[in-house]
Amino acid sequence: MSQKSNYKLMRGNTVVGEAAVQAGCTCYFGYPITPQNQLPEYMSRRLTEVKDGIFIQSESELSAINMVLGASVAGARVMTSSSSPGISLKQEGISFLCGCELPAVIVNMVRGGPGLGNISPAQSDYFQATRGGGHGDYRVVVLAPASCQEIADLTMEAFDIADYYRNPVLILADGMLGQMMEPVTFENYTPRQIPEKDYVLDGAKGRPSRINLSLILNPQQMEDHNWKLMRKYKTIERNETRYEEFMMDDAKLAVVAYGTAARIAKGAVKRARSDGMKVGLIRPITLWPFPSDIIRKRASKTDLFFVFEMSAGQMVDDVRLALEGRSEVYFHGRPGGIIPTPVEVLRIISRQYYQKELGE
Amino acid sequence: MKKVYARPKLLKDASMHYCPGCGHSIVTKLIAEIIEEMGLADRSVCVPPAGCAVLTYNYLDIDTSEAAHGRACAVATGIKRVLPDRMVFTYQGDGDMAAIGTAETIHAANRGERFTTIFINNAVYGMTGGQMAPTTLVGQKTTTSPHGRSVQNEGAPIPISEMIAILDGAVYIERTTVTSVSAVRNTKRAIKKAFTAQMDNLGFTLVEVLSPCPTNWKMNPLKSCQWIDEEMTQVYPLGVLKDETSGAPDREVANAD
Numbered sequence: 001m002s003q004k005s006n007y008k009l010m011r012g013n014t015v016v017g018e019a020a021v022q023a024g025c026t027c028y029f030g031y032p033i034t035p036q037n038q039l040p041e042y043m044s045r046r047l048t049e050v051k052d053g054i055f056i057q058s059e060s061e062l063s064a065i066n067m068v069l070g071a072s073v074a075g076a077r078v079m080t081s082s083s084s085p086g087i088s089l090k091q092e093g094i095s096f097l098c099g100c101e102l103p104a105v106i107v108n109m110v111r112g113g114p115g116l117g118n119i120s121p122a123q124s125d126y127f128q129a130t131r132g133g134g135h136g137d138y139r140v141v142v143l144a145p146a147s148c149q150e151i152a153d154l155t156m157e158a159f160d161i162a163d164y165y166r167n168p169v170l171i172l173a174d175g176m177l178g179q180m181m182e183p184v185t186f187e188n189y190t191p192r193q194i195p196e197k198d199y200v201l202d203g204a205k206g207r208p209s210r211i212n213l214s215l216i217l218n219p220q221q222m223e224d225h226n227w228k229l230m231r232k233y234k235t236i237e238r239n240e241t242r243y244e245e246f247m248m249d250d251a252k253l254a255v256v257a258y259g260t261a262a263r264i265a266k267g268a269v270k271r272a273r274s275d276g277m278k279v280g281l282i283r284p285i286t287l288w289p290f291p292s293d294i295i296r297k298r299a300s301k302t303d304l305f306f307v308f309e310m311s312a313g314q315m316v317d318d319v320r321l322a323l324e325g326r327s328e329v330y331f332h333g334r335p336g337g338i339i340p341t342p343v344e345v346l347r348i349i350s351r352q353y354y355q356k357e358l359g360e
Numbered sequence: 361m362k363k364v365y366a367r368p369k370l371l372k373d374a375s376m377h378y379c380p381g382c383g384h385s386i387v388t389k390l391i392a393e394i395i396e397e398m399g400l401a402d403r404s405v406c407v408p409p410a411g412c413a414v415l416t417y418n419y420l421d422i423d424t425s426e427a428a429h430g431r432a433c434a435v436a437t438g439i440k441r442v443l444p445d446r447m448v449f450t451y452q453g454d455g456d457m458a459a460i461g462t463a464e465t466i467h468a469a470n471r472g473e474r475f476t477t478i479f480i481n482n483a484v485y486g487m488t489g490g491q492m493a494p495t496t497l498v499g500q501k502t503t504t505s506p507h508g509r510s511v512q513n514e515g516a517p518i519p520i521s522e523m524i525a526i527l528d529g530a531v532y533i534e535r536t537t538v539t540s541v542s543a544v545r546n547t548k549r550a551i552k553k554a555f556t557a558q559m560d561n562l563g564f565t566l567v568e569v570l571s572p573c574p575t576n577w578k579m580n581p582l583k584s585c586q587w588i589d590e591e592m593t594q595v596y597p598l599g600v601l602k603d604e605t606s607g608a609p610d611r612e613v614a615n616a617d
Contacts, residue, residue: 027442054441058434059467066431066464070407070438073425078438096428201423201439203446205402211417213426215410 007183012173013038015148015184016107019155020079021046022186025105027054027078029067033086034119035175036109040081052076061086065093065106072102073212075200077159081107083175084125085116087133094168095134098229099214101199103162105155106140107171109178112337120337121176121260126314129172130288137226139233141169141240142287144258148182154285156189163194165236172287174310176260176339236289243291244283247273251280252358253349254298256319257308258284260339265308267342268349277353287315292322299326304356308345309333328356368392370401370421377415381581383571384412384480386538387451388419390548391478395422395447398555404447407436409461411453412486430461433468436475447555448475455485458494458520465520472529472563476554479521479566482573483592490576494518497595502576517595521568525602531563533601537570537593539585557605570596 010018017039020028028043040057047053054071058064064080071078082090087108097104110125112118129142141161145151151173158169201210216222244262247269248254257265262283272279282298284291295305305327307316312335320329332348334340353359370392378385395404401422408416410429417424427435432450440448457465457479465477484502485491492505495517499508509517525533532554536547547569554565570592572584579587 027438029438052442056437056441056471059463062431063434063437063464063467066428066434067438067441069427069431070425070435070440071442072438073435074405074439074442076442092428093431100426201405201425202443203400203403203405204421204423209421209423211424211426213417215414215426 006185006187009181010148010184011038011179011181012148012151013109013178014042015151016081016155016171017042017046019152019186020105020159021050023077023156023159023189025077025079025159026050026052027071027076028080029056029058029064029071029078030080030082031058031061031064031086033083035111035178036081036083036107038178039107061089062092065090068104069093069097069100069102072097072104073100073199073201075197075202077163079105079107081109083109083111084113087125087128091134094140095132095136095138096214097168098132098138098140099136100212101166102168102212103166104168105158105162105171106168108173110172110174112335118337119175121174121310121339122335122337123174123259123261123310124312124314124335125172126287126309126311129170130290130318138229139236139288141165141167141236142172143169144172144285144287145177146259146262146283148177148180148184151177152184152186153188156186160192160194161240164192165232166199167232167236172259174260240286241289241291241293242285243294244285245294246281246283248280248282248298250278251302252278253304253306253353254302255279255281255306255308255349256284256295256315257281258287258315261308261310264340264342264345268345271342271346272349272353275350277350277359279349279353284315290318290322292318295319295322296324296326299323302327303358304352305329306349306352307331310339311335368396370396372419372421374418376419378412379575381572381574381584383482383538383569386544387478387480387547387569387571388416390544390551391451392420394548394552394555398552400447400555403445404449405439405443406449406451407432407439408451409456411456413451413453413456413480416451430456430459431464432456433461433464433473433477437468437471437473440473440475444474447559449555450475450477452477452479453486454479454481454483454493454495458518462520466524466527469524469530469564469566470527472531474558474561474563476558476565476567478551479568480571481568481596482571484573484576486573486576494520497591519596521566521601524564524566529564530566530602531604532557532565533568534603535568535570535596535598535601537588537598539572539588553605560605562605568596570598
């Protein structure tokens with residue numbers, strides 16, 4: 001019998017915390033909000049065991065994200081987390097982090113919205129996450145795990161991506177992933193080579209003084225700064241785009257789904273296959289950069305792209321943009337915190353599959 | 361010939377954007393002098409948030425991080441916690457400190473964060489063109505209180521320093537001004553004391569400086585100084601609001617009784 005001694009049964013929210021600590025995160029700032037409270041609770045204990053560990057329960061989300069900015073500019077690996085309404089409040093700080101080109105890891109355990117919404121799992125923050133979310137021309141790298149193991153792997157890598165590109169990285173999961181328990185190992189992580197942090201403000205000892213700012217009053221310099229950011233985002237698009245394909249080789253119908261919705265969809269795809277339907281799954285792992293290339297490539301053999309989201313339809317826009325009319329798109333969504341079953345999704349898939357006469 | 365005064369080394373060779381008669385330039389120069397005198401040039405980090413204060417990084421030759429409007433105390437918290445042996449200070453105006461950043465200010469003080477806040481109170485929003493500030497005096501005309509601030513509509517001026525003084529985390533709070541040579545020297549003493557208390561790891565320190573804004577007050581510089589001495593100090597009395605810099609042990613003794 002194989003010994004999985006390095007695996008621990010852990011809850012998604014605490015997996016984020018442990019993965020962060022093991023990736024060298026020493027600072028956490030946050031404000032309580034359901035369904036992610038196990039994460040700050042875990043960090044409040046765990047960071048006392050870490051050298052120079054800092055945990056502050058801030059007075060607001062605004063304050064938390066700005067403490068993140070301070071710790072980041074002081075050179076630390078730093079994280080904050082929240083759920084939808086709290087992430088809305090953090091947008092000001094995220095815009096500043098991007099303008100100042102500072103690394104940070106931000107976790108959004110999405111809940112149903114808009115407004116106070118509810119505390120059920122949802123995917124309705126896709127637009128906010130992938131379009132920047134705050135003011136100005138910027139992008140945040142968005143990682144969408146679909147299991148506790150992937151939460152561990154992506155969280156650890158998130159710190160490297162953030163440091164490497166000097167840009168915030170957002171982990172976009174939901175209440176379901178945050179609350180579920182699965183066996184997890186933290187041994188998959190291979191640290192990247194990170195460039196020296198030549199922007200850190202720690203007192204101008206033996207070097208000229210430094211300034212960290214996003215205020216650029218000269219429009220020409222501001223435009224230059226924006227183009228510099230855009231060139232960085234292009235590099236990220238080239239290097240960091242990630243997705244999973246499942247049973248796509250001969251698929252006539254491709255389900256496109258991420259995170260929790262992708263797990264549900266995978267169950268539906270397996271059932272569809274056992275019913276003889278040529279159905280596959282494309283699961284974006286990075287939501288920004290979005291895996292447009294593979295979707296466009298698959299359009300040559302796939303007749304229908306079936307987008308399934310736990311929202312009223314957000315990622316479906318990116319699928320349409322990727323396809324540029326090359327193939328038909330059908331959307332099925334359940335917003336508001338509803339978690340559909342694989343059987344429900346299968347029913348819709350088979351109806352589309354046979355209505356479009358994909359079954360030969 | 362004996363040299364009695366020189367330009368502080370930590371003032372960059374740049375002309376300031378501040379209007380003639382503005383108090384900011386005086387305080388900025390004082391900070392440069394103090395950091396130099398205390399030998400903290402290579403250990404200091406300044407956090408100026410949005411407003412007239414933000415361009416401080418063009419003048420002070422030390423590590424400086426801009427902060428969003430109102431968020432200086434949160435940014436400074438992050439920096440100081442990561443670098444506890446550095447001298448960290450925020451340099452904020454009244455709108456930043458007592459309106460949009462009230463929560464950040466109060467809670468940083470309450471946690472006893474070991475940084476210093478230099479609070480420039482000129483009773484208006486300066487950079488945006490003279491709108492009403494939380495510290496605007498009753499009856500004072502601004503671009504958004506054209507008939508004068510009324511208690512009924514806008515409430516009374518917020519005594520933010522007094523509010524902070526009641527918090528255990530704050531150890532030293534003093535209100536000064538820059539309307540005369542002796543007042544400037546007194547402000548220098550107060551800021552130096554705050555920086556020293558911070559480096560002694562005592563708690564949150566704050567110096568509020570009543571500062572002229574001739575442009576937005578529509579007064580000449582002399583009249584502005586007169587207005588501070590005669591009107592502003594009635595609402596914001598000068599002096600030490602709290603000093604536990606030598607009293608920290610006393611508090612323990614008092615508690616022991």
